[in-house]
Amino acid sequence: MAEASSLPLEARSITVRFGAVTAIDRVDIVLEGSAPVAILGANGAGKSVLLRTLHGLIAPTGGSVRWGGSTRRPRDQAMVFQRPVLLRRSALDNVRYALAVNGVSGAPRERRAREALARVGLGDFAGRAARVLSGGEQQRLALARAWALSPRVLFMDEPTASLDPAAAAEVERVIGEIRAAGTAIVLTTHHLGFARRVASEIVFLHLGRLTERTPAREFFATPRSLEAQSYLEGELP
Numbered sequence: 737m738a739e740a741s742s743l744p745l746e747a748r749s750i751t752v753r754f755g756a757v758t759a760i761d762r763v764d765i766v767l768e769g770s771a772p773v774a775i776l777g778a779n780g781a782g783k784s785v786l787l788r789t790l791h792g793l794i795a796p797t798g799g800s801v802r803w804g805g806s807t808r809r810p811r812d813q814a815m816v817f818q819r820p821v822l823l824r825r826s827a828l829d830n831v832r833y834a835l836a837v838n839g840v841s842g843a844p845r846e847r848r849a850r851e852a853l854a855r856v857g858l859g860d861f862a863g864r865a866a867r868v869l870s871g872g873e874q875q876r877l878a879l880a881r882a883w884a885l886s887p888r889v890l891f892m893d894e895p896t897a898s899l900d901p902a903a904a905a906e907v908e909r910v911i912g913e914i915r916a917a918g919t920a921i922v923l924t925t926h927h928l929g930f931a932r933r934v935a936s937e938i939v940f941l942h943l944g945r946l947t948e949r950t951p952a953r954e955f956f957a958t959p960r961s962l963e964a965q966s967y968l969e970g971e972l973p
Contacts (some may be wrong), residue, residue: 741804742813742889743920744768745790750799752785752944759785760943762799767889772921774935774952776928778967781941783924784893790922791815791891809836814887818894820878827853827869827877828862834881852884853877856910872903879910883919890914892923896930908934928968930957940964 752760759782767790775783776964788794789801793810796809803810823830840848840961853859856876861869866877875895882890895911896904904927911934915921925931931938931952938955940948942963950960959965 740806740808740810742810742887744806744887746802747790747796748799748802750789750796750801752782752789752794753797759944760789760796762922763941763944764933765790765946765947765949767922770915770918770920771936772915772934773905773923773937773939774931775922775924775939775941776931776967777941781942782944785904785944786939786941787815787891787922787924788894811886813889813891814882814885815891816875816882816893816895818897820874822866822874822877824867825865826863827858827866827880830866830877831881831884835884838885842867848884852880854882855883855913857906868882870903872899872906875899875903875907879907879914883910883914883917887919889920889922892921894924894926896925896927904930930951940967942967 746747747763748767749762749764750760750816751758751762763786775786777783785794789796791813792801800807801884823833828849831852835845837847850862853862856879858873858876858880868878896907899907908930935952938950938952939946947961948955948959959968
């Protein structure tokens with residue numbers, strides 16, 4: 737059976753419930769190209785749940801998600817979390833392990849792991865224990881681990897949260913390079929300046945519902961929904 741592809745990604749009327757709580761309410765999204773997308777919304781809007789559902793980590797209660805026309809989650813995508821889950825190994829071993837799990841072995845695995853670390857500015861940290869790295873370095877290591885897999889789509893949940901400005905700028909630089917290499921980016925963030933710089937499209941959620949999907953420039957200049965207007969004005973939490 738041929739391996740499924742991440743694109744086009746089609747989410748049709750997806751609903752996600754946790755008991756009596758509806759986190760995502762009948763959302764429709766289709767992603768076809770590599771234009772970077774930022775999912776915005778107030779706390780509790782459902783951003784992280786939607787991201788995980790699009791990635792296939794959460795099964796929708798209603799509706800469906802298809803990748804390349806298939807309901808099988810493909811392997812040509814990756815996800816980076818707000819707090820990276822790192823092995824108690826060296827930075828290099830963390831990248832090696834991800835490649836090994838995805839069937840890359842021998843010399844190609846070593847070369848790709850070292851190249852990935854170099855691309856994110858961690859080439860000199862290959863032998864250092866991953867868990868003693870700073871927060872920004874750990875996030876860049878997580879990006880290196882994902883980038884080494886050459887994903888067609890990279891999902892990121894709040895990739896610059898809790899980082900100081902210098903560390904956030906380094907992470908943003910790496911994300912820009914991943915984007916320039918042709919990987920589609922889908923991310924959540926609370927940092928509006930970051931969303932302005934990185935995203936081409938904005939998906940705006942309010943209480944689990946998609947109220948707007950708009951080109952980024954248009955969203956920040958003239959948001960269409962009252963909820964988005966209030967959010968940008970700081971009236972929503």
